[in-house]
Amino acid sequence: MDKRSNEPFWWALFGAGGVVAALTVPVLLLLTGIAFPLGWLPAPTHDSLYALFSHLLVRLAILVIVSLSAFHWAHRFRFTLYDGLQIKHLNAPVAFICYGSAIAFTVFAAVSLYTF
Amino acid sequence: MTETDINTTIEEVATIELEVFRYRPEKASAPSFDTFTVPLHDEWVLLDALNHIKDEIDGSLSYRWSCRMGVCGSCGMMANGEAVLTCAAFLKDYAPGPIRIEPLANFPVARDLIVGMDDFMEKLNRVKPWVINENGKSVEEGEYLQTPEELDDYVQYTMCINCMLCYSACPIYGMEPSFIGPAALALAQRYNLDLRDHGNEERMDILSSDEGIWQCTFVGECSEVCPKHVDPAGAIQRYKVEATNNWWKSKLMPWSN
Missing domain, CATH: 1.10.1060.10 (Alpha-helical ferredoxin)
Incomplete structure (x- = not known):
């Protein structure tokens, strides 16, 4: 009791993920999900996208966006399970599965972006 | 004013029902609800209704209150499932009723509407x-x-x-x-x-x-x-x-x- 929690580590990732996702995901969805398919804006060609992603910084930015978003999901989903299903006794495995998924996803995204 | 006039006046006063949580450990091990009918005055708050019940109908009703003006913080209860200060919640806002009055949720009940703090x-x-x-x-x-x-x-x-x-x-x-x-x-x-x-x-x-x-x-x-x-x-x-x-x-x- 009264020991300082390590929760700030996960909460910082959760908070950062929330900010990053709120700022970037609507724009990306609007562009790639609506504006380009409906022809509101000229869609970029494969070559130009390929050139864009060839920049290491762009790939790094994508990694940050998807990874932090995953951690945001993990934290929220953990508490949804924890409080929603009232599975207090399963706190450790639930946290392991949620954050583990986000970590696995981050590794997968990093490898994909690196070897692309 | 004749007697008939007075009776008519009394009959015209609108009323509202309160379903009040009762728990008296010396009488019953399980809680129950008592229904009381109280006058529905525009200027009455839930606490006025409870005071009316205690003064006029059932003196055994137990609850905490003190200042009647949202300062002391002792008259908090659940009204229709929502936590309110009963001195700041008007009866007319719950019309036509009934209003279910319960002790503050998430706390152990000591007696009637009184919780352990x-x-x-x-x-x-x-x-x-x-x-x-x-x-x-x-x-x-x-x-x-x-x-x-x-x-x-x-x-x-x-x-x-x-x-x-x-x-x-x-x-x-x-x-x-x-x-x-x-x-x-x-x-x-x-x-x-x-x-x-x-x-x-x-x-x-x-x-x-x-x-x-x-x-x-x-x-x-x-x-x-x-x-x-x-x-x-x-x-x-x-x-x-x-x-x-x-x-x-x-x-x-x-x-x-």
Whole structure:
């Protein structure tokens, strides 16, 4: 009791993920999900996208966006399970599965972006 | 006025039904509800109706109240499932009724509408809600000066009247009785943000423990029901940022202390 929690580590990732996702995901969805398919804006060609992603910084930015978003999901989903299903006794495995998924996803995204 | 007139007048007074939670451990082991019909006056609040019941209908009804003006924080109850100060909730807003009156949720019931406050009092004490300043000025050195902006930083949290409505509204406290809870955390912030206070570091051990702010998932119901607009939910989120900065600093720069 009264020991300082390590929760700030996960909460910082959760908070950062929330900010990053709120700022970037609507724009990306609007562009790639609506504006380009409906022809509101000229869609970029494969070559130009390929050139864009060839920049290491762009790939790094994508990694940050998807990874932090995953951690945001993990934290929220953990508490949804924890409080929603009232599975207090399963706190450790639930946290392991949620954050583990986000970590696995981050590794997968990093490898994909690196070897692309 | 003739007798008939008086009778007509009495009959014309609108009424409303109150379904009141009763628990008298010496009489019945299980709680039950008693239904009372009370006059529905525009200017009557729920507390007036309860006082009417106690004075005119059933003197055995037990409940806490004192100031009748939203200052003492002792008349909090559940009205139709919502935590309210009964001195600040008008009967007419519940018309045509019935109104279900229950003791504050998430607390043990001692008798009728009276709940046990021990858990809250113990938690309140744990967050050290007083000015901690070991090198305080002597009287001769004069008063502490504070700008209006510095006062604004915490003055909102000083409004808490310990009515515990926020604990009744908090679903986390309902599930995790060990959670320190909204009012105590907001009151801790009241002192943390006061320039005269130097107890921030001391309080962080309890505030940033697993039983403290990290139990909160920002449901926000505490701020919804707060009769004094303290906004405990906001206080807790704000403290999460501070505790997180502090945590990263202590891990990345352990020498800085």
